[in-house]
Structures are given as C-alpha cells and as structure tokens.
Amino acid sequence: xxxxxxxxxxxxxxxxxxxxxxxxxxxxxxxxxxxxxxxxxxxxxxxxxxxxxxxxxxxxxxxxxxxxxxxxxxxxxxxxxxxxxxxxxxxxxxxxxxxxxxxxxxxxxxxxxxxxxxxxxxxxxxxxxxxxxxxxxxxxxxxxxxxxxxxxxxxxxxxxxxxxxxxxxxxxxxxxxxxxxxxxxxxxxxxxxxxxxxxxxxxxxxxxxxxxxxxxxxxxxxxxxxxxxxxxxxxxxxxxxxxxxxxxxxxxxxxxxxxxxxxxxxxxxxxxxxxxxxxxxxxxxxxxxxxxxxxxxxxxxxxxxxxxxxxxxxxxxxxxxxxxxxxxx
Numbered sequence: 001x002x003x004x005x006x007x008x009x010x011x012x013x014x015x016x017x018x019x020x021x022x023x024x025x026x027x028x029x030x031x032x033x034x035x036x037x038x039x040x041x042x043x044x045x046x047x048x049x050x051x052x053x054x055x056x057x058x059x060x061x062x063x064x065x066x067x068x069x070x071x072x073x074x075x076x077x078x079x080x081x082x083x084x085x086x087x088x089x090x091x092x093x094x095x096x097x098x099x100x101x102x103x104x105x106x107x108x109x110x111x112x113x114x115x116x117x118x119x120x121x122x123x124x125x126x127x128x129x130x131x132x133x134x135x136x137x138x139x140x141x142x143x144x145x146x147x148x149x150x151x152x153x154x155x156x157x158x159x160x161x162x163x164x165x166x167x168x169x170x171x172x173x174x175x176x177x178x179x180x181x182x183x184x185x186x187x188x189x190x191x192x193x194x195x196x197x198x199x200x201x202x203x204x205x206x207x208x209x210x211x212x213x214x215x216x217x218x219x220x221x222x223x224x225x226x227x228x229x230x231x232x233x234x235x236x237x238x239x240x241x242x243x244x245x246x247x248x249x250x251x252x253x254x255x256x257x258x259x260x261x262x263x264x265x266x267x268x269x270x271x272x273x274x275x276x277x278x279x280x281x282x283x284x285x286x287x288x289x290x291x292x293x294x295x296x297x298x299x300x301x302x303x304x305x306x307x308x309x310x311x312x313x314x315x316x317x318x319x320x321x322x323x324x325x326x327x328x329x
Contacts, residue, residue, distance in 0.1 A: 007032055007182065008145035010041040010084065013061040014051055017068045018204035019279070020189035020197035022286075023247060028149060028184050030073040038079035039143050039311060042066060045084050045091075045135065049128045066300055068207050071289035082307040084139065089315035093138040094131070096326060100171060101134055101164055109133050110156055137161040140179050142315045147182035155181050172325035175318075187247050190240035192221045205279075207286055214283065218276050223268045224261065230268075236261040241272055248278040 009029065011021065032038050042065050044058055051058075062083065069081055084090060107130070140148055140161050148158055158181050165176040188196055191203025198204065205217050223241050224234035236242040236258040245254050253274055260266025293300055323329045 004035070004037040005146040006143060007036040007038045007147045007149065008041075008140050008143050008179070009038075009149050010043040010046075010139060011065055012046045013042050013044040013058055013065055014047040015057070015061055015199035016064045016206045016208050018197055018199065018206045019283075020191075020204065022068075022072055022207060022282075023189050024151075024186040025149070026069070026072040026074070028186075029079075032149065032182075033075060033079040036147065039082070039145065039314075040069065040074060040079055041082050041084050041139070041311070042069075043084045043139070046132065049126075049132045049135075050122060050124065052126070052128065053122070063300075064208060066304055067290055067293045068286070070293055070300065070303065071207070071286045076303045076307060080307045080310050081303055082311040083304055086308045087142075087312050087315050089142060089312070089319045090135070090138050092319060093142050093315075093322065094135045096322065097134050097138055097164055097168070098131060100167055105160055105163065106130050106133060109160055133157070133160045134164070137164045141165050141176040142318050143311070144177055144318060145179055146177055148179050149182040149184045151184060151186040155183075168325075175321050175325055188243075189247065190243045192217050192240075194222050194240040207283070208290065211280065211283075211287070214279070215276055218272055218279065219269070221272065223271070227261070227264075227268060231264050233264045234261045241268070241275060244275055244279070245271075248275065248282065250278075253278070 009025070011017070011025065017026070029038065029040060042062050044062050047058060047061070048055060066081070066083075070076075074081060109132075136157075137160065141164075148161075150158055158179060162178040165178050168176060191197035191201055192205070193201065193203040195201055195203060205214050209217070218241075221241050222239075224236070224238040226232060226238070227234040236245075239261065242254075242257065242261070245257055249257070257266060257271045257274060261271065320329075
C-alpha cells in the first residue's frame with residue numbers, strides 16, 4: 001500500500017463553531033481525509049494565548065468542537081482527531097524551537113501587531129502571544145506533515161514554520177520536511193450584520209443553534225439598505241443575504257433572487273426564506289448527527305482518546321530523532 005502524504009490542521013478552542021468554520025474549513029477537511037493521511041486537532045493551548053485570563057469556557061468549547069468535527073463528517077477511521085494539550089511533546093518541541101528562533105522572526109509575523117490592535121481590551125504583552133507561531137510550527141512539524149490547508153492570505157503565516165524547520169535542519173540534521181501550503185479557496189461567509197462571520201463579532205450562525213434560532217438569525221439579516229419598502233428596487237451585490245445565496249443556492253435561484261431584488265419582484269423575506277431552505281439542507285444532517293453524539297458522549301470520548309494515542313506515538317517518534325539531533329539523549 002502506498003503511503004499517503006500527511007496533512008495537518010487544527011481549530012482553536014476559543015468558542016463554538018459556526019457556519020463560516022464549516023464552509024471555510026471543515027467541509028474541505030472532510031474531502032481531504034479521502035485522499036491524505038489527515039491529522040486534525042483541537043488547539044486548546046492556542047486558545048490561551050489570547051484568552052488566558054478567562055479559561056472557564058475552554059472545556060465547553062473543546063467538547064463542542066469535537067462533536068462538530070464528527071457531525072460535519074470527519075471519520076475517525078479515515079483521519080486522526082486529537083487534543084493538542086494531551087500531546088506534551090508539542091510543548092517540548094516548542095521549547096526546543098524557542099532556543100533557535102530569532103526574536104525578530106516572531107515580531108514580524110503579520111498577525112502579531114494586527115491582533116494587538118484588534119484586541120486592545122486584552123494584555124497581549126506575553127511570550128505566549130509572541131510565541132504563538134512557534135507553537136503552531138511545533139504542531140505542524142512534529143507530525144512531519146507535508147501539507148497544511150490554508151487560504152492565500154494565510155501563506156505568509158506558514159512561511160515562518162518553513163523557515164524554522166529549515167533553520168533546525170541546517171543547524172543539526174535533516175529531520176523536518178518544510179510544510180507546504182495546500183491552497184484552498186475559502187469563501188468569505190458573511191455574518192448576520194454583513195461583516196465576516198466571527199465569534200468575536202457576535203454575528204454568527206452556530207452549528208449548535210437550534211433550527212428556530214438559526215431561522216430567526218437569518219430573518220433578521222441586513223439586506224441592501226436601499227430597500228426600505230417591499231416596492232423599493234435594490235442591488236443584490238450590496239446584500240449580505242445574496243452573498244450567502246452565492247454559497248448555498250443554485251445558479252437558477254441566485255438569478256431568480258437577483259432579478260427579483262433589482263425589479264422589486266421579490267421581497268426580502270421571500271429571498272431569505274429561499275436561503276433558509278438551502279442553508280437548512282446543509283445543516284440538518286449536522287444537527288441530526290450532533291443529537292446522536294450528544295446522546296452518546298462515551299463514543300465522542302473514545303474517538304478523542306484513540307486519536308490522541310495515535311498522535312502521541314507519532315509525536316514521540318519525531319521527538320526521539322529531535323533529541324538525538326540536539327544531543328539530548
């Protein structure tokens with residue numbers, strides 16, 4: 001049997017997963033597990049880099065993500081699902097990489113200054129925040145992953161992992177492959193206020209929302225501001241609802257609602273009801289699977305334990321080579 005190339009990706013345990021996470025990442029992960037040796041993890045340590053002062057929601061968030069991984073279609077027989085903090089080798093490699101990584105490399109990572117500006121209500125003058133890319137690098141290269149699925153805008157973030165792997169190999173010996181970007185088209189999923197769907201904006205449709213809550217959120221979404229009355233004509237390009245139609249609706253339906261918007265031939269509520277039908281077609285299998293998993297927590301725990309055991313063996317195998325290379329054995 002030919003060995004498949006390994007893919008590594010994770011999600012930060014900083015809140016519940018939403019529709020944007022599913023469209024932007026999980027849907028793609030499900031496809032990748034058919035072709036690659038995929039390792040997917042819940043990054044609970046990473047959640048502490050910005051949320052260290054309020055860790056109370058970490059357990060609930062971790063459980064919700066694990067359930068959604070499975071409900072969205074990740075198959076533990078086809079991929080490895082695990083929890084970052086259960087693999088202490090990640091922390092060991094992170095420490096060893098910190099010995100060889102120039103400080104300037106971390107300070108120039110694009111998100112370092114961006115997040116400091118965005119999250120002004122938090123004290124981010126910590127090593128954990130500065131060293132986030134280093135822990136991320138350890139997460140990737142400890143499994144000697146060949147690919148990391150990213151969007152084009154995230155390629156610079158992966159470059160520092162490649163540089164650190166290259167520096168280690170040059171200083172000691174060839175241990176790590178330089179992880180390559182597996183470029184993926186991530187559609188921007190608008191939230192109910194028109195901005196990018198995000199937990200931090202409070203504008204998300206969560207995978208754990210009930211059908212009633214999800215429907216109500218969609219019905220209250222903003223549309224083209226010019227359409228104050230049913231008889232007003234509008235521009236579908238200005239409507240976040242139409243952006244969601246482009247993701248969830250058929251071409252025929254998109255043409256129908258676009259023409260209806262421009263001519264006032266369709267009202268915003270009618271337009272939203274078509275969207276609700278199409279979003280629910282995607283969410284209903286997830287909701288059903290979530291209910292089954294919530295009713296069987298033992299199965300969920302077993303999946304996490306099995307995946308963690310497998311990941312730990314791979315990580316320890318890598319660390320034996322790393323320790324040898326650095327003269328630590």
